[in-house]
Amino acid sequence: MVTSASSDPLLDAVRAGADGRQLLDCPLPTRFRAAHLRKDEVGLFDGQTDKDVRRSIHVGEVDMPELAPDECVVAVMAAAINFNTVWSAIFEPVPTFAFLEKFGRQGWHGARHDLPYHVIGSDAAGVVVRTGAGVRKWKPGDRVVISPAYVDEEDHGSYDDGMMSETQLAWGFETNFGGLADYCVVKANQLIRKPAHLTWEEAASNTLCAATAYRMLVGVHGARMKQGDVVLVWGATGGLGSYAVQLVKNGGGIPVAVVSSEEKAALVRAQGCEHVINRTELDLGEQGMRHPKAGRILGEAIRRRVGEDPGIVFEYLGRETFGASVYVAKRGGKIVTCGSSTGYRHEYDNRFLWMRLKSIIGSHGFNYAEAVEVNRLIALGMIHPTLSAVYPLERTGEAARVVQTNRHVGKVAVLCAAEKEGQGVEDPALRERIGEHNLTLYRRR
Template sequence: MSEMLQAVVNGASREELLNTELPASYRAAFLRKEEIGIFEGETDKDVRKSLHVGDMPMPELAPDEVVIAVMAAAINFNTVWSAIFEPFPTFTYLDQVARRNPAMAKHVLDQHQLGSDGSGVVVRVGAGVKRWKVGDEVVISPCYVDEEDHGSYDDGMMSETQLAWGFETNFGALGEFCLVKANQLVKKPAHLTWEEAAANTLCAATAYRMLVGKHGAQMKQGDVVLVWGGTGGLGSYATQLVRNGGGIPVAIVGSEDKAELVRKQGVEHVINRNELGLGPEGFKNRKAGRILGEAVRSLVGEDPQIVFEYLGAETFGSSVYVAKRGGKIVTCGSSTGYQHQFDNRFLWMRLKSIIGSHGFNYHEAVETNRLISLGMIHPTLSKVFPLDQAAEATRAVQTNQHIGKVSVLCAAPAEGLGVTDQALRDKIGEDKINLYRS
């Protein structure tokens, strides 16, 4: 452990951190450019073959940037896509970004440090950073926005230059240090550990934009919301947001264990997809939409006003079918495939809407973090891995051998550290905070 990391772990003061030198390099999880193409012809693209842990060079700090000592990070599906080099090798993104903005040339390396969720301590700030100071404890929003792009002033996600940090940029969360823009920082929830705080931002704020924010479905009280993957990274936060907002969540899960877990989370209406009798075709069965619709109506007496969709090719046809007349299908991804097929008659003749939603803007990240800091939204962390096992953590997400979120300890020497408001934690209760770890 470097002198700087040791100082952070020991709780050094701002002055001590400022007087401690950054190391020239640090340990991180990364891809190697030379390995693009290693999965050609393979059916099981095992991310453990492509994701490595080793030394990364400390990047140069720009005036609007901040160096974070990463205490913990989290695995998201974009890390899986990166590690299998699909839909494009992420080195392609790094090259494109540097061509558009020469100041980003430092991101073009033969190693790509991944990771779009993290928590940690600010250890250096650029000359132009005003709000944040060395020693601040933060979580990181992965929305990487150029403040000089006019589009970012209406909605950061509408900026043509918006990037996904740790996916389309280098120096992401999966390392002992990371590099971010100052406008990515959000205050860490004081009642959470480092690994709990690291697990929330990307999925929770994505679900917030999809369901609550003005750019998504704009859920209202009493709306029935069908949530695919109710115990998944996105679904586990979506069900909480629906309940908090007065909606009626109907969660789809893949086992009775997951059904019981989502019920413990307060969701009354749960559908076990394995009990629908869809056969080997699953939701590609031509009758799947009708069967699913009947299951939803048997629980709540009506069709869903909103379908929370991110699985893509396998489920999208059913999502379009089951939505209520005038309903909304809000989608943010396609983890089972990008090419969707659906019967368009059920969209146009029933006046339904498909809403594309990608990530979230800075305001939405802060609003989501506020709900987490108040104890209204809880982490759904289920597993924690050390940095040396970042590839195993990513493999768990790739093969769906997890529930909720998976975190990785980076600089934090052990789990359970980082809580600065024990009273709030006690008030909320360990049973709620650690529900997914039980």
């Protein structure tokens, strides 16, 4: 059976709000639409400067995989673009097919992932339509968002912290059957109840970035922010930064947001952030944050606003900003980092680290409990989506290109099986209480 988004009886039933029994009465298609990469195109960008992801991301039909006992099939109503989608599509720092080949050596469950195509995407929201024989807590008809932390529950390391498992993977990046498709395949321990007041596209856009920021700032494995902490947030209107500002403010901290334009400064102020630094207005010249005195100049700008140095620096930009981050953190302060989007090799003056007793904390992803906790905050209306743009599945390449070229703020979503924006709200009364002005701030700007 070959189906498309418009001719699939199961998707039609999902859209119509069918219950679990009705969904089970509809056949699971053998093929479905998906945004995917092709293994035979791994060398596509060799020697090229502009590695345009619109050339490598294809949307077409792929085969439905066999379901393992601990897995579920989810009809994806909407998904989101993350920077790992861009890395996947430019085949850097290594082609993701290398991850799939490695996974494929673990047995039949892994071998299903080692294919000549890779269905990408690490954020999604949708409806469970099938469950494996070993799944107990989820059933067809459940509305869910998906945690991209793919953890083997038989690995002993996962019982202390899922991210300490040697076999932990990023779903849709290091595994196949990701979220940018009409269907995805996930482990049951990736499922989280969808916040009832959000649309599909809003719900799909949160988990990866919001939970990453939660672990970095709030969780026991990160900076363990407390009330009154001054927190410097780089890239405060980006996917990570836009949630970091909210988490700091919601937790009683004092966010100091760094942005690159007055338009972005106005946006982060509208989120309730009082202290904003437009780094283009700092006297740094062409060297920018790599200026030898950048840390001193930035530190003075922070103290003018809040009267003290930051106790926590929220870092994910890497090479361009890391030296300044180490410098500006207060004595005994923490620099928590989860990435290096401007380069992996950092340079900083180590005297300012050891002589002032500062700490660098490496943070990667988040565990299942942290993903659930941050979605609880979203469901309570304490943290809001930062969705700025929505594309149809057919234009996934364009959506990823916007993120690749940094022509966005907040998050970019993709409609998959959902027929239009604005669908999926189950609790309109809660939505009204929270307010459209909070939920659609990034869309309106």
